[in-house]
Amino acid sequence: MSRVDKAAIVRAAEEVVREKGARKLTLDAVAAQCGLSKGGLIHHFRTKQSLLKAMLEAAIAREDASAETFAAAGDDVLASRLKAIFELMEDDEGLPRALIAAVAEDPALLEPVKCNVIEMRGEIDGSYSDPELAQLLILAAQGMFLGRVLGVMESEDPMFSRLRERLLMLSAELT
Amino acid sequence: MSRVDKAAIVRAAEEVVREKGARKLTLDAVAAQCGLSKGGLIHHFRTKQSLLKAMLEAAIAREDASAETFAAAGDDVLASRLKAIFELMEDDEGLPRALIAAVAEDPALLEPVKCNVIEMRGEIDGSYSDPELAQLLILAAQGMFLGRVLGVMESEDPMFSRLRERLLMLSAELT
DNA sequence: GCTAAGATACCGACCAGCCGGTTGGTTTGG
DNA sequence: CCAAACCAACCGGCTGGTCGGTATCTTAGC
Numbered sequence: 354m355s356r357v358d359k360a361a362i363v364r365a366a367e368e369v370v371r372e373k374g375a376r377k378l379t380l381d382a383v384a385a386q387c388g389l390s391k392g393g394l395i396h397h398f399r400t401k402q403s404l405l406k407a408m409l410e411a412a413i414a415r416e417d418a419s420a421e422t423f424a425a426a427g428d429d430v431l432a433s434r435l436k437a438i439f440e441l442m443e444d445d446e447g448l449p450r451a452l453i454a455a456v457a458e459d460p461a462l463l464e465p466v467k468c469n470v471i472e473m474r475g476e477i478d479g480s481y482s483d484p485e486l487a488q489l490l491i492l493a494a495q496g497m498f499l500g501r502v503l504g505v506m507e508s509e510d511p512m513f514s515r516l517r518e519r520l521l522m523l524s525a526e527l528t
Numbered sequence: 529m530s531r532v533d534k535a536a537i538v539r540a541a542e543e544v545v546r547e548k549g550a551r552k553l554t555l556d557a558v559a560a561q562c563g564l565s566k567g568g569l570i571h572h573f574r575t576k577q578s579l580l581k582a583m584l585e586a587a588i589a590r591e592d593a594s595a596e597t598f599a600a601a602g603d604d605v606l607a608s609r610l611k612a613i614f615e616l617m618e619d620d621e622g623l624p625r626a627l628i629a630a631v632a633e634d635p636a637l638l639e640p641v642k643c644n645v646i647e648m649r650g651e652i653d654g655s656y657s658d659p660e661l662a663q664l665l666i667l668a669a670q671g672m673f674l675g676r677v678l679g680v681m682e683s684e685d686p687m688f689s690r691l692r693e694r695l696l697m698l699s700a701e702l703t
Numbered sequence: 704g705c706t707a708a709g710a711t712a713c714c715g716a717c718c719a720g721c722c723g724g725t726t727g728g729t730t731t732g733g
Numbered sequence: 734c735c736a737a738a739c740c741a742a743c744c745g746g747c748t749g750g751t752c753g754g755t756a757t758c759t760t761a762g763c
């Protein structure tokens with residue numbers, strides 16, 4: 354069938370963004386990263402936009418799956434969402450990088466991200482007696498995410514884990 | 529002396545990013561926006577990077593000045609920082625756009641932003657009995673900022689102002 | 704089980720447009 | 734007259750996407 358599949362290409366693209374930066378996310382670079390010619394790459398993704406879209410969708414899917422896992426293990430909505438965001442920050446592949454690339458390229462690509470955030474917001478809004486505070490906890494986690502993307506926040510920083518624990522504690526009090 | 533000054537060029541650049549997106553922030557576009565030839569523009573900013581740097585510095589200066597104003601009016605460190613972030617979100621010129629452009633172009637340009645965030649963190653860390661919670665409030669505000677940049681958060685949204693008020697309330701309890 | 708035919712995966716040379724930056728000149732203010 | 738401000742044509746490299754072709758697989762019919 355195919356020696357490389359779309360998922361492998363998306364991983365290669367993430368790798369390129371991580372190594373060279375969003376501006377260097379070029380079709381040639383991605384092709385080279387996954388041992389393909391540009392023609393071969395274009396065969397799978399007809400335009401660069403479609404590749405970016407796939408990157409974002411893959412990242413979102415990963416985050417959703419992660420939250421799902423925590424939920425299945427007994428965490429409530431808020432806690433599982435928080436943990437999912439933290440997990441996303443730990444392995445610095447995927448969404449952060451894809452996000453940067455997408456924003457740089459074309460804001461319209463953010464639509465799926467936007468949908469995801471709104472969905473999450475709705476999920477939480479109905480489930481807690483103090484939905485505003487719940488939202489703020491999520492926002493704080495996303496703020497940490499931003500810090501991570503900008504390179505301000507190190508996940509090895511002791512402050513990082515302290516804030517993480519604190520957020521989880523606060524979420525537990527909310528139930 | 530000069531018919532256009534650097535500040536005017538920076539404003540023009542912000543305008544371009546807002547209208548056309550970060551990827552379209554081109555020297556020609558900026559030049560056209562402020563009624564200058566590319567040569568004339570290059571005369572003021574020898575490279576595109578230096579223009580981006582100026583954009584970021586201008587934005588940071590605006591935010592600092594804003595916080596300063598609130599502090600002078602009697603707000604404590606945390607409250608004035610929070611209010612400054614909110615003010616930054618209201619008029620959607622400047623930092624958000626510059627930030628996007630910079631990240632797209634070259635992560636190294638984020639250094640001043642990074643410094644600013646770290647400085648703010650230090651400022652707050654020493655001033656409150658529960659510094660972690662104070663940090664979380666700042667992070668929540670920054671999370672809202674991220675939402676704004678991604679187009680998820682509308683400043684007209686009633687939820688927005690509710691969260692805003694709530695954050696300020698929480699900060700008041702911290703003193 | 705073999706083969707012809709069609710589809711799918713892939714290659715690599717090529718192109719056209721864009722964009723940052725250069726250069727050599729002209730205008731303008733002092 | 735000088736320096737700073739500005740212009741406009743130009744260049745060279747990069748990059749997204751095209752194109753015509755080859756290799757590898759799938760499938761139908763015998």
